[in-house]
Amino acid sequence: MEKNLREIYGKGDRIELTISDIAEKDQCFGRLGDGAGVLVRGMLAVGDRVLAEVTRVKPTYLEAVTRALLEPSEDRVKPACPVFGVCGGCKWMHVGYEAQLRYKRKKVQDALEHIGGFSDMEVQPVQSAKRALHYRNKVEFSCSSKRYLMPRELDMEVLEKPKDFALGFHAPGNFEKVLDIETCYLATEDMNSALAVTRDFALEKGLSPYAARDHDGFLRNLVLRRSEEHDELMVNIVTSSYDAGLMAEYRDRLLESMPGRNMTIVNNVTARKNTVAVGEREYPVYGDGFIEERLGDLHFRISANSFFQTNTSQAEALYDGIMKMAGLRPDDTVYDLYCGTGTITLYLAERCRRAVGLEVVESSIADARENARRNGIGNATFCQADLKDFHTLLDSLEEFGPPRVVVTDPPRAGMHPKALRTMVRLQPETIVYVSCNPANLARDGKEICGWDYRLEEVRPVDMFPHTSHVETLACFKRTV
Known part of the structure; x- marks a missing residue:
């Protein structure tokens, strides 16, 4: 809108609107009849008609809190949990599961388009979980x-x-x-x-x-x-x-x-x-x-403080997706960045000549080496390293040969810029990026494509039903 909204609306005003999208930080988005955009707090679903109270007026949009649900969305269901809305764990339990999958796909699609500039990339449907309840290990x-x-x-x-x-x-x-x-x-x-x-x-x-x-x-x-x-x-x-x-x-x-x-x-x-x-x-x-x-075919020993994916069946789906995107050959060398306790590295090692996992946490590297030993895998190597200093390790990694494939599974904040630049300078044919944050995937993906790569495929996997979180696999191919 051209007009400053502060001239039209004030704090405490009551407004009615229909929710049209899910936003970040437990907010939703809708527009008023005059076109003004509104970020609304509350346990809402796309299609809900709500009464809201304005809490802040910005020059170009409003912030508001839900006061009443006037007309429920078709996506709404009755939450299974009696403390839903008070407990912060399952913030999407009021939304039908199929609708949750649509929301998550759109979340990834929007991030790639608006942050990464990938306007021509069609995100695949989200791989649904086998169980939407009682799935955590x-x-x-x-x-x-x-x-x-x-x-x-x-x-x-x-x-x-x-x-x-x-x-x-x-x-x-x-x-x-x-x-x-x-x-x-x-x-x-x-x-x-x-x-x-x-x-x-x-x-x-x-x-x-x-x-x-x-x-x-x-x-x-x-x-x-x-x-x-x-x-x-x-x-x-x-x-x-x-x-x-x-x-x-x-x-x-x-x-x-x-x-x-x-x-x-x-x-x-x-x-x-x-x-x-x-x-x-x-x-x-x-x-x-x-x-x-x-x-898969691997067995892992899990102690009280070990890291392990909290949704076992979806972890298999995620790793199978990584394998498919990687397209491994028997003579390949693969690098697995931010390898944790080595689960992905060992998955890769079964299908290539050498898999090299890099991770900064010393205890995770120890667990990774023990997991390799227990599974009888001798072609997996694990190196403790801070990935921001990845460039200093290249000489020591020369003995394994240049990687044709790199898999990177960074923390929620995304890849450190130095690690990303070193990764693309290695010029692997394929980069498989595993992300728990669509915004940072889009940001890092844009940077990767600036180094003569193209984004070929994006596939979300629903690791955490009834939450807004989504894991995403992205495959980048070198163009030159």
């Missing part, structure tokens, strides 16, 4: 002495649960308060059973919950992991100190409450002043202290 619960009260409890004289104990998820934007969760609909049934047993045991024994601000309390976290291949559960209870007798009682309670369940139990202990669920020391309580999982 790892769930991390926090314990707190400050329970986040549900809206219906605010006026109650007698609360439904103790106010000074919660085991669940942190309330959005609040590092102290935790929403007490009875059932997580992304966790499996046995994970939810272990959660219930742990809560009952903690309350019965009077275990003090952790207070983040005061750095006080015994019970800090409950981290649950599950192997689909072996139907095995890992229970990792994180505490501020070690009590062997108490852990023996906890073990017995779990085994009695979940008879026949194949499980291992560990106790991570930390005195750090943070809410990170990683221990400084680890004590085995029951079993081997690890679980094993399979991806």
